[in-house]
Amino acid sequence: MADRGFDLEGRLDTLKDHDLKRALSPVDRVAERGYFAEPSGGELPVLESAEALVFASNNYLGLTDDQRIQDAARQAAATVGTGAGASRLVTGDTMVHRDLERLLAEVKGTERALTFSSGYAANVGTITALEPDVVFSDELNHASIVDGCRLADADTVVYDHCDAASLRSALEERADAAARAGRDPTDESWLIVTDSVFSMDGTVAPLEEICDAAEAVGAWVMVDEAHATGLYADGGGVVQAEGLEDRIQIQMGTLSKALASQGGYVAGSADLIECMVNDARSFVFSTGLAPPAAAAASEALHVARHGDARERLWENVAHLRDGLETMGFDVWGDSQILPLVVGDREDAMALADGIRERDVVAPAIRPPTVPEGTSRLRVAPIATHDENDIIDCLEAFRAAGEEVGLL
Numbered sequence: 326m327a328d329r330g331f332d333l334e335g336r337l338d339t340l341k342d343h344d345l346k347r348a349l350s351p352v353d354r355v356a357e358r359g360y361f362a363e364p365s366g367g368e369l370p371v372l373e374s375a376e377a378l379v380f381a382s383n384n385y386l387g388l389t390d391d392q393r394i395q396d397a398a399r400q401a402a403a404t405v406g407t408g409a410g411a412s413r414l415v416t417g418d419t420m421v422h423r424d425l426e427r428l429l430a431e432v433k434g435t436e437r438a439l440t441f442s443s444g445y446a447a448n449v450g451t452i453t454a455l456e457p458d459v460v461f462s463d464e465l466n467h468a469s470i471v472d473g474c475r476l477a478d479a480d481t482v483v484y485d486h487c488d489a490a491s492l493r494s495a496l497e498e499r500a501d502a503a504a505r506a507g508r509d510p511t512d513e514s515w516l517i518v519t520d521s522v523f524s525m526d527g528t529v530a531p532l533e534e535i536c537d538a539a540e541a542v543g544a545w546v547m548v549d550e551a552h553a554t555g556l557y558a559d560g561g562g563v564v565q566a567e568g569l570e571d572r573i574q575i576q577m578g579t580l581s582k583a584l585a586s587q588g589g590y591v592a593g594s595a596d597l598i599e600c601m602v603n604d605a606r607s608f609v610f611s612t613g614l615a616p617p618a619a620a621a622a623s624e625a626l627h628v629a630r631h632g633d634a635r636e637r638l639w640e641n642v643a644h645l646r647d648g649l650e651t652m653g654f655d656v657w658g659d660s661q662i663l664p665l666v667v668g669d670r671e672d673a674m675a676l677a678d679g680i681r682e683r684d685v686v687a688p689a690i691r692p693p694t695v696p697e698g699t700s701r702l703r704v705a706p707i708a709t710h711d712e713n714d715i716i717d718c719l720e721a722f723r724a725a726g727e728e729v730g731l732l
């Protein structure tokens with residue numbers, strides 16, 4: 326009989342042959358250090374005997390094991406419930422969701438905010454609900470933006486990474502093409518979308534220039550602050566650091582990185598949020614964010630705004646960048662993410678293995694995730710690393726770098 330199923334074994338073999346097969350390595354807790362287990366497939370994992378320092382997480386402020394945030398989650402579980410039980414539009418809309426959304430709107434300087442069950446769902450839901458005719462998208466935008474554009478069936482014009490001149494020429498070309506075809510380009514809705522901080526390159530988008538370009542043609546701007554929320558001015562993102570709230574129509578972000586929780590959000594005008602409540606399918610047809618996640622994110626946002634975690638993070642970033650560069654490593658980016666670019670994929674793997682043997686975790690990022698010849702280790706310090714942790718990390722990089730012949 327013909328087999329109309331799927332050759333999963335073949336697919337896995339192809340991944341293995343190309344050295345692209347991914348594996349899960351569990352850890353005992355989410356913090357600046359932890360005990361990891363070797364990938365064990367479906368078997369029960371066995372934790373290693375040595376504790377490792379984690380320099381690869383998005384838990385930038387180290388708030389996942391903060392007592393205040395855990396208490397907030399516990400209290401919400403006890404008083405509101407462990408799950409929302411339904412879509413927000415049915416019976417899953419609770420006071421903890423409203424508290425969080427009020428706080429997010431305050432921090433992001435917008436009329437309102439709306440939470441989704443993930444940042445992925447927020448991007449896909451928002452872009453599809455807007456139904457843009459054309460999206461102008463940075464070439465390194467996150468997969469959830471790319472998928473949002475695909476699902477929205479928008480014409481997607483990709484411009485060069487963080488390059489406002491490339492964006493301007495893309496906007497001009499599209500306007501010219503419309504004019505040549507006898508169409509009025511103002512009949513089309515145009516959306517410019519960019520991450521603010523790029524996760525693999527640590528670069529920061531030139532938001533002010535992007536706003537200038539957008540305003541010149543009447544396009545809207547949507548900024549993904551996933552890797553920035555909580556880390557910049559007053560607990561906001563790059564949009565707040567640069568005072569651009571009034572020039573950016575849609576701010577989006579996640580609760581699952583610096584805010585130590587789970588979920589995503591969109592912030593903007595009251596009309597934008599009302600449209601999302603009605604039209605964003607990933608909001609309408611998905612269970613509301615779990616109340617403990619909403620309460621944890623609210624508390625984390627409060628701590629990010631008023632505590633000293635941001636300051637400690639940026640001190641660690643400066644110390645680590647300085648130490649790595651002084652050793653002779655090539656460190657890219659302008660943010661808390663330090664991409665240590667090695668170039669050759671085998672060297673990157675050897676360096677990652679070398680620091681891992683010295684109990685420091687920062688896995689290698691290789692093509693196709695990053696372009697050929699730019700294999701790297703994505704090094705991300707956490708606010709709760711103390712000075713000795715940073716020194717231990719630097720020592721591991723020095724020893725492993727010398728062993729691999731990179732220093």
Ligand SMILES: Cc1ncc(COP(=O)(O)O)c(C=O)c1O
Nearest residue numbers: 443444445467524551579581588
């Ligand atoms: C830039 C960016 N946007 C969106 C997301 C999706 O967020 P979440 O993990 O909350 O689904 C991520 C997370 O990986 C991200 O890096």
